[in-house]
Amino acid sequence: MATIIDITEEKELEVKNFEFTYAGADAPSIKTLNMPIAKNSITALIGPSGCGKTTLLRAFNRMHDLYPGNKYNGEILFKNRNILADREDLIKLRIQIGMIFQKPTAFPMSIFDNVAYGMRLQGIKNKTELQDRVEKALKDAAIFKEVKERLKHDANGLSGGQQQRLCIARAIAVEPEVLLFDEPTSALDPISTAGIEELIVELKEKVSIVIVTHNMQQAARVSDYTGFMYLGELIEFGRTEDIFVTPKERLTEEYITGKFG
Amino acid sequence: MTHTQKRIIINKIVMTLSTLSALIGIGFLFWILAILIFNGMDALSWTIFSQEGAPPGYEESGLKHALIGQLMIVGVATLFGVPLGILAGTYLSEYGQKSHLAETIRDISDIMMSAPSIVIGAFVYAIVVTPMGHFSGWAGSIALIIILLPIILRTTDDMLQLVPSTLREAAFALGAPKYKVIMQVVYRGAKAGILTGILLGVARVAGETAPLLFTSFNDNFLSTDMTDPMASLTVTMYNYATSPYEDWQKIGWAAAFILSMFILSLNIIGRLLLFKKKGR
Amino acid sequence: MSVIIDKIFSFATKYIAIAILFLVAWIFTVLFQHSLDAMEAFGFDFITETKWAPNLEKFGALPAIYGSIVSTFLAMLLAVPLAIGVAIFLSELAPAKLKSPVGVSIELLAAIPSVIYGMWGLFYFVPIVRDVFGGIGISMLTAGIVLSIMILPFMAAVTRDAMNTTPDILKESAYALGGTKWDIIKDIVIPYAKAGIIGSFILALGRAIGETMAVTFVMGNVHQISTNLTAPATSIPVTLANEFTEADTSLYYSSLFELSLILLVISFTIISIAKFYFLRNKRLAS
Numbered sequence: 151m152a153t154i155i156d157i158t159e160e161k162e163l164e165v166k167n168f169e170f171t172y173a174g175a176d177a178p179s180i181k182t183l184n185m186p187i188a189k190n191s192i193t194a195l196i197g198p199s200g201c202g203k204t205t206l207l208r209a210f211n212r213m214h215d216l217y218p219g220n221k222y223n224g225e226i227l228f229k230n231r232n233i234l235a236d237r238e239d240l241i242k243l244r245i246q247i248g249m250i251f252q253k254p255t256a257f258p259m260s261i262f263d264n265v266a267y268g269m270r271l272q273g274i275k276n277k278t279e280l281q282d283r284v285e286k287a288l289k290d291a292a293i294f295k296e297v298k299e300r301l302k303h304d305a306n307g308l309s310g311g312q313q314q315r316l317c318i319a320r321a322i323a324v325e326p327e328v329l330l331f332d333e334p335t336s337a338l339d340p341i342s343t344a345g346i347e348e349l350i351v352e353l354k355e356k357v358s359i360v361i362v363t364h365n366m367q368q369a370a371r372v373s374d375y376t377g378f379m380y381l382g383e384l385i386e387f388g389r390t391e392d393i394f395v396t397p398k399e400r401l402t403e404e405y406i407t408g409k410f411g
Numbered sequence: 412m413t414h415t416q417k418r419i420i421i422n423k424i425v426m427t428l429s430t431l432s433a434l435i436g437i438g439f440l441f442w443i444l445a446i447l448i449f450n451g452m453d454a455l456s457w458t459i460f461s462q463e464g465a466p467p468g469y470e471e472s473g474l475k476h477a478l479i480g481q482l483m484i485v486g487v488a489t490l491f492g493v494p495l496g497i498l499a500g501t502y503l504s505e506y507g508q509k510s511h512l513a514e515t516i517r518d519i520s521d522i523m524m525s526a527p528s529i530v531i532g533a534f535v536y537a538i539v540v541t542p543m544g545h546f547s548g549w550a551g552s553i554a555l556i557i558i559l560l561p562i563i564l565r566t567t568d569d570m571l572q573l574v575p576s577t578l579r580e581a582a583f584a585l586g587a588p589k590y591k592v593i594m595q596v597v598y599r600g601a602k603a604g605i606l607t608g609i610l611l612g613v614a615r616v617a618g619e620t621a622p623l624l625f626t627s628f629n630d631n632f633l634s635t636d637m638t639d640p641m642a643s644l645t646v647t648m649y650n651y652a653t654s655p656y657e658d659w660q661k662i663g664w665a666a667a668f669i670l671s672m673f674i675l676s677l678n679i680i681g682r683l684l685l686f687k688k689k690g691r
Numbered sequence: 692m693s694v695i696i697d698k699i700f701s702f703a704t705k706y707i708a709i710a711i712l713f714l715v716a717w718i719f720t721v722l723f724q725h726s727l728d729a730m731e732a733f734g735f736d737f738i739t740e741t742k743w744a745p746n747l748e749k750f751g752a753l754p755a756i757y758g759s760i761v762s763t764f765l766a767m768l769l770a771v772p773l774a775i776g777v778a779i780f781l782s783e784l785a786p787a788k789l790k791s792p793v794g795v796s797i798e799l800l801a802a803i804p805s806v807i808y809g810m811w812g813l814f815y816f817v818p819i820v821r822d823v824f825g826g827i828g829i830s831m832l833t834a835g836i837v838l839s840i841m842i843l844p845f846m847a848a849v850t851r852d853a854m855n856t857t858p859d860i861l862k863e864s865a866y867a868l869g870g871t872k873w874d875i876i877k878d879i880v881i882p883y884a885k886a887g888i889i890g891s892f893i894l895a896l897g898r899a900i901g902e903t904m905a906v907t908f909v910m911g912n913v914h915q916i917s918t919n920l921t922a923p924a925t926s927i928p929v930t931l932a933n934e935f936t937e938a939d940t941s942l943y944y945s946s947l948f949e950l951s952l953i954l955l956v957i958s959f960t961i962i963s964i965a966k967f968y969f970l971r972n973k974r975l976a977s
């Protein structure tokens with residue numbers, strides 16, 4: 151029923167027979183899902199609301215563990231280990247696999263402290279090292295020019311688009327290997343959105359990216375691979391141009407042509 | 412040890428401390444509750460309800476006088492305080508809204524809600540007890556009204572504001588005058604909330620002791636004349652508990668138990684009302 | 692007809708509401724007028740004089756003011772860390788099954804009248820303080836402890852509410868950077884909820900300083916300034932509760948009214964600070 155191609159590139163992550171059930175739910179929200187995530191490329195997850203995109207994304211950094219009672223099955227392989235295993239060190243995992251949220255989440259502190267936050271958690275105290283890495287992260291997130299005069303100001307004074315780029319800077323400052331984006335532009339205007347999309351494409355040189363989006367143009371514009379999900383299952387996974395031009399599954403075609411969703 | 416390991420250990424320590432302080436705090440509170448129930452049940456008997464106060468050493472000693480006095484003082488305070496509070500709250504929500512005057516009244520009421528109640532007792536002493544020449548049930552009720560008013564006013568204000576404005580507009584569109592819209596639409600929409608506010612407000616004043624000490628004062632015998640000094644559960648409890656007589660102290664615990672159960676019931680009923688309303 | 696009723700209704704509600712303002716002004720005025728005798732007799736010395744001797748017609752409020760401040764300070768010292776601990780437990784640590792029953796019990800305990808806390812203190816805490824710290828058990832320390840237990844439920848509940856206002860997504864962002872629970876609490880939750888938490892603490896302070904019944908049982912009403920915490924002491928409300936019905940001269944009465952006025956001004960000030968600086972736009976919990 152599902153069409154899932156194998157990829158030629160090196161795999162950063164591999165989802166194997168993954169199943170997920172929320173605490174208190176009777177049925178799993180994700181059923182037996184298999185899917186590779188290619189290294190240094192962008193994988194988009196699309197599908198109608200409630201199909202399980204966010205649920206899958208939040209499994210990659212074990213965000214679900216913050217709420218007791220959620221249940222994983224199957225495996226997600228990362229660096230030759232199953233990160234769903236009980237012994238997984240979640241702190242280390244989350245440093246390696248960063249996340250950007252649907253809404254900008256500037257912490258109640260200065261711009262500088264926001265970006266330095268993850269590094270400080272890791273015990274980096276050296277002033278010049280912090281300074282250098284904050285600056286580099288802000289430059290990589292294409293926001294340095296706008297904020298360099300006011301690094302000590304409260305981050306909540308920035309615009310939505312700026313805050314989202316600040317969050318990206320904060321995430322890349324700890325040099326993760328994977329970045330997860332959950333509808334990162336859904337709260338932004340078109341111009342900020344274009345800026346963030348451009349940034350995401352640039353970032354794939356350094357990190358592997360998984361992005362959940364409701365915007366099919368966005369998926370088509372930025373991603374290399376696309377997975378289409380429906381009712382907790384992965385219906386089709388393939389190269390983005392194939393998914394959008396020659397989808398193999400009828401459901402995929404109906405979805406991308408706007409027949410439902 | 413790496414920094415992260417250190418963080419994990421600190422986290423464990425702080426979380427343990429927090430759980431411990433929660434246990435200590437909750438432990439204290441349940442200790443009080445347990446004592447209340449244990450001593451209260453022990454002291455409770457039919458005579459508590461059927462007999463008036465008696466000198467220490469008498470078998471037939473009860474709280475009938477204090478129970479009736481308490482009901483009268485709190486009842487009269489409710490009778491006056493609740494309607495006045497609701498009307499004033501109605502002004503804030505329906506007429507004054509965000510005006511300077513309304514905001515000032517809100518601010519002052521908020522402050523009054525936390526002001527020391529013994530000072531209200533002193534005030535009522537000056538304006539009621541001194542002119543009358545003696546303590547009275549009325550004076551106690553007046554003190555409680557002053558405490559109850561801002562509470563009812565603010566909850567009414569809040570609860571009325573929760574009624575969607577489309578409901579009002581729909582009624583106005585039918586040509587209803589404002590007072591009818593308020594009485595028939597707005598009050599009805601906020602019924603559960605206002606009732607909860609009343610229950611919690613009455614529960615609050617029912618436990619007040621300090622403002623009664625020198626207004627309604629006390630009386631060891633039954634009196635239903637509001638112009639005379641009057642017993643209340645709270646003041647009786649205070650007098651009996653601080654007395655050196657063990658049988659009086661025991662009756663004090665019975666008073667504490669009855670009062671607490673009354674207040675807790677009001678609180679629980681009030682919460683259930685609001686909860687049921689939300690559930691719908 | 693409707694028009695007239697409408698007018699009467701709006702008029703009535705408005706003037707009842709305004710009456711609240713007059714009532715408050717009236718309270719201040721009456722307390723002030725009744726304090727005049729004492730003010731004339733003692734002037735500013737009233738609050739610096741340490742001797743309170745009704746039989747000599749000498750009234751100095753300093754021991755009561757000192758007792759109010761010290762007992763409230765002790766209460767805050769004990770209650771603040773406990774309240775934060777309980778709040779962290781309730782908002783971040785407790786399993787879902789415990790959160791709501793424990794939370795509701797705490798809120799219900801906040802509704803128990805303070806006279807009960809005082810009674811509990813007298814019968815169960817006074818002996819403990821006597822055995823552990825010495826003295827007769829009726830003391831400043833006992834008052835501070837009983838007061839702290841009395842304000843704990845209120846403080847814990849409002850601190851928890853303030854902490855709960857932190858958006859989940861903000862906390863998740865910090866977890867996503869590899870933070871521990873404590874990192875999230877100290878770096879995100881507390882800074883985010885700071886104004887609310889501090890405001891609630893100051894509000895609790897304002898209530899504690901005016902609290903009568905929880906301390907009257909266990910403080911002793913002794914007008915002395917002692918650095919020995921196990922010695923009996925007094926506070927403004929304790930003095931009022933014990934002496935109001937005993938005052939036999941007009942100067943004595945007037946002095947008690949001046950004490951009331953001082954207490955009202957102090958708590959009005961503290962509560963206003965909490966409200967206007969920290970809890971702006973927030974409803975004060977009742």
Ligand SMILES: Nc1ncnc2c1ncn2[C@@H]1O[C@H](COP(=O)(O)OP(=O)(O)OP(=O)(O)O)[C@@H](O)[C@H]1O
Pocket residue numbers: 172173175179197198199200201202203204205206364
């Ligand atoms: N905390 C939760 N507890 C229980 N069920 C949940 C929870 N969160 C999501 N679900 C359910 O899991 C399913 C998948 O939800 P998910 O949020 O992953 O969808 P999504 O594809 O991200 O949708 P959207 O596009 O609207 O963000 C839905 O049926 C949803 O109702």
Ligand SMILES: [Mg+2]
Pocket residue numbers: 203204205332362
């Ligand atoms: Mg989603």
